[in-house]
Amino acid sequence: MHEASIAMSLIETVSELCLKEGYHSIESVRLKVGKAAGLLPDALVFAFDMAKAGTPASQAELIIEYIPIGGFCRECGTQFESEERYIFSCPECNSGAIKITRGNEMQIIDMEVN
Numbered sequence: 001m002h003e004a005s006i007a008m009s010l011i012e013t014v015s016e017l018c019l020k021e022g023y024h025s026i027e028s029v030r031l032k033v034g035k036a037a038g039l040l041p042d043a044l045v046f047a048f049d050m051a052k053a054g055t056p057a058s059q060a061e062l063i064i065e066y067i068p069i070g071g072f073c074r075e076c077g078t079q080f081e082s083e084e085r086y087i088f089s090c091p092e093c094n095s096g097a098i099k100i101t102r103g104n105e106m107q108i109i110d111m112e113v114n
């Protein structure tokens with residue numbers, strides 16, 4: 001499962017960060033996930049909860065903020081945003097010459113530590 005390995009490296013990253021800053025435990029982690037990143041938030045939260053035992057993140061809550069896909073059309077210049085997970089053509093002129101600029105990212109926004 002894709003989400004399991006991502007959750008594990010996420011926990012590794014935040015645990016390291018937490019200990020390096022001199023804290024002992026993580027209360028919560030806020031994560032920004034693009035819709036096009038191909039991650040299911042429920043599966044990610046589940047994997048996170050499975051993997052966190054015995055780490056400084058054992059009590060941590062994973063909060064996911066979903067970022068919609070965004071981009072623009074090279075043909076007509078329309079900027080668009082979509083709640084779909086995939087978008088292949090411009091919603092305005094139907095051209096396939098689109099550039100996706102947002103929605104692929106996965107990034108830690110911040111975390112609360114103790």
Ligand SMILES: [Zn+2]
Nearest residue numbers: 073076090093
């Ligand atoms: Zn267009």
